[in-house]
Amino acid sequence: MFKxxxxxxxxxxxxxxxxxxxxxxxKKQEIxxxxxxxxxxxxxxxxxxxxxxxxxxRCRIGVLxxxxxxxxxxxxxxxxxxxxxxxHTDGMCHVDADMMRRGVSAMGVExxxxxxxxxxxxxxxxxxxxxxxxxxxxxxxxxxxxxxPLKYPLMFQTSDVVLLSKIDALGYFDxxxxxxxxxxxxxxxxxxxxxxxxxxxxxxxxxxEWLEKAYREVLHD
Amino acid sequence: MFKxxxxxxxxxxxxxxxxxxxxxxxKKQEIxxxxxxxxxxxxxxxxxxxxxxxxxxRCRIGVLxxxxxxxxxxxxxxxxxxxxxxxHTDGMCHVDADMMRRGVSAMGVExxxxxxxxxxxxxxxxxxxxxxxxxxxxxxxxxxxxxxPLKYPLMFQTSDVVLLSKIDALGYFDxxxxxxxxxxxxxxxxxxxxxxxxxxxxxxxxxxEWLEKAYREVLHD
Numbered sequence: 001m002f003k004x005x006x007x008x009x010x011x012x013x014x015x016x017x018x019x020x021x022x023x024x025x026x027k028k029q030e031i032x033x034x035x036x037x038x039x040x041x042x043x044x045x046x047x048x049x050x051x052x053x054x055x056x057x058r059c060r061i062g063v064l065x066x067x068x069x070x071x072x073x074x075x076x077x078x079x080x081x082x083x084x085x086x087x088h089t090d091g092m093c094h095v096d097a098d099m100m101r102r103g104v105s106a107m108g109v110e111x112x113x114x115x116x117x118x119x120x121x122x123x124x125x126x127x128x129x130x131x132x133x134x135x136x137x138x139x140x141x142x143x144x145x146x147x148x149p150l151k152y153p154l155m156f157q158t159s160d161v162v163l164l165s166k167i168d169a170l171g172y173f174d175x176x177x178x179x180x181x182x183x184x185x186x187x188x189x190x191x192x193x194x195x196x197x198x199x200x201x202x203x204x205x206x207x208x209e210w211l212e213k214a215y216r217e218v219l220h221d
Numbered sequence: 222m223f224k225x226x227x228x229x230x231x232x233x234x235x236x237x238x239x240x241x242x243x244x245x246x247x248k249k250q251e252i253x254x255x256x257x258x259x260x261x262x263x264x265x266x267x268x269x270x271x272x273x274x275x276x277x278x279r280c281r282i283g284v285l286x287x288x289x290x291x292x293x294x295x296x297x298x299x300x301x302x303x304x305x306x307x308x309h310t311d312g313m314c315h316v317d318a319d320m321m322r323r324g325v326s327a328m329g330v331e332x333x334x335x336x337x338x339x340x341x342x343x344x345x346x347x348x349x350x351x352x353x354x355x356x357x358x359x360x361x362x363x364x365x366x367x368x369x370p371l372k373y374p375l376m377f378q379t380s381d382v383v384l385l386s387k388i389d390a391l392g393y394f395d396x397x398x399x400x401x402x403x404x405x406x407x408x409x410x411x412x413x414x415x416x417x418x419x420x421x422x423x424x425x426x427x428x429x430e431w432l433e434k435a436y437r438e439v440l441h442d
Contacts (some may be wrong), residue, residue: 040260040344040373041365068345070371091375093314093345121372122343123261124289124314143364143390144262150291151342152261154312169364172393 015129019097022104022132032114032215035131037155038139040121043165045073047139047198048118052080054208055114059215062115064103066095073118083107094125097132114215123148127155135214141166142173146180149187156184161192161210168197236350240318243325243353253335253436256352258376259360261342264386266294268360268419269339273301275429276335280436283336285324287316294339304328315346318353335436344369348376356435362387363394367401370408377405382413382431389418 026033038044052061062083065074074086085107087099095103095117109115117133119126138159140148143166149156156162162184164177181193192210196203247254259265273282283304286295295307306328308320316324316338330336338354340347359380361369364387370377377383383405385398402414413431417424 039262039342040369041362067372069374072368072371091345091349093343120345121260122314122345124312124341124343125346128312141262141364143362143387147293148261150293151288153290166364169393172390 015097018101019130019132022097022101023134026115026132026134027218027221029109030219031109031112032135032211032218033133034114034116034211034214035119035126035133035136036116036139037119037123037126037136037159038121038141039123039144042121042139042141042144043198044118044121044139045076047163047165048077048116049080050198050201050204051116051207051211052077052082054204055211056081058212059113060111062107062109062112064095064100064107064115064117066099066103066118066120068092068120077118083112089120093120093122094129095119095131096129100131100133114211123152123155127152127158134218135160137161137163139163139165140180142169142175145173146175146177146183149180149183153187156187156191159188159191161194161207163207164193164195166197166199167195167202168200236318239322240351240353243318243322244355247336247353247355248439248442250330251440252330252333253356253432253439254338254354255335255432255435256338256340256347256354256357257360258340258344258347258357258380259342259362260344260365263342263360263362263365264419265339265342265360266297268384268386269298269337270301271419271422271425272337272429272432273298273303275425276432277302279433280334281332283328283330283333285316285321285328285336285338287320287324287339287341289313289341298339304333310341314341314343315350316340316352317350321352321354335432344373344376348373348379355439356381358382358384360384360386361401363390363396366394367396367398367404370401370404374408377408377412380409380412382415382428384428385414385416387418387420388416388423389421 063077066087078084087103136159284298287308299305308324357380415427
């Protein structure tokens with residue numbers, strides 16, 4: 001039998017206060033802010049593009065595109081008419097509250113209803129740093145495997161919504177939505193789990209409904 | 222047009238010296254050490270399992286399984302008879318040279334020919350910390366998309382080999398092996414690019430051949 005050893009190091013996160021201040025500002029401005037997290041290649045940008053298109057004419061949307069050093073996603077989102085800014089993290093694996101504040105201030109959020117932060121593609125570090133967003137949403141795509149809640153528990157624990165994406169590929173991969181959902185609920189009983197496909201649109205209306213409901217809650221809070 | 226701002230922070234990596242010392246020790250012990258990196262769900266464990274099986278009887282293999290806090294992969298590898306140790310990083314997004322040294326010392330490497338470090342699932346942080354391994358290999362799986370070299374350049378720049386995995390799913394995803402390979406070569410002209418499937422075995426013999434060649438180089442260096 002193999003041994004297990006702990007090789008931890010202390011992660012300092014002094015940004016909780018800054019995040020809380022930012023969250024209060026979003027509230028006052030009546031803006032729904034969403035921290036969107038996932039691993040690379042899970043389809044964050046495709047999901048955001050379809051979301052922007054479906055909400056067109058109903059909500060004014062801003063997108064902060066965090067990338068370690070490329071602009072490809074910001075270009076795609078910008079082309080759809082959402083207000084967009086690119087945050088270059090220069091190698092950093094996550095966005096913290098201070099980076100978020102600088103992004104928000106450079107983009108300008110006046111007149112917006114919903115602001116998405118497309119966080120850096122990573123299932124670990126983004127879950128450890130509070131960005132100050134009102135809601136946290138993560139994407140887990142079918143090709144990544146239904147065991148991921150076992151391996152990246154913090155990300156699942158800190159999310160209000162888990163989108164199980166690329167369900168159009170369910171026939172091709174050995175992925176059980178039921179098993180995966182049960183694993184997520186063990187970690188986070190209050191989490192909303194929405195299976196969907198940004199490619200075919202299956203399940204997408206439940207996501208749009210959740211966004212509209214969450215936005216109404218910001219208005220009436 | 223959208224704006225771009227830089228939100229970088231300084232990442233301190235004081236472990237280069239320790240990594241180099243570790244690399245010299247591997248050399249003296251005539252062990253090929255491989256840092257295996259990828260995003261979550263790209264199939265690191267499945268690839269390692271098949272690799273251990275194919276090398277059975279030809280090489281003695283050790284595996285350091287780094288996980289933020291689960292044991293699922295170590296159990297799977299241990300069952301195949303490789304010497305295995307689980308490294309719990311307790312939330313840390315990468316393995317550095319010090320963690321590697323502690324893992325190696327706890328597992329014991331006497332009598333081994335090849336030691337794999339299955340690094341934490343993450344395309345960013347593991348590329349920034351030298352683990353002291355002799356070779357770096359990364360996996361990019363077809364469902365993640367052929368644009369990933371544009372988004373995570375450092376990982377591709379620091380790898381000796383890029384395994385384009387899950388090529389059995391090529392018919393299902395919009396992924397061009399040629400485009401992806403061209404993007405990788407722009408970043409890293411000397412990198413070996415091997416398309417393969419750990420599920421069907423397609424392309425796997427080239428990977429096994431590379432491992433055997435790299436091991437012979439360690440012996441004759």
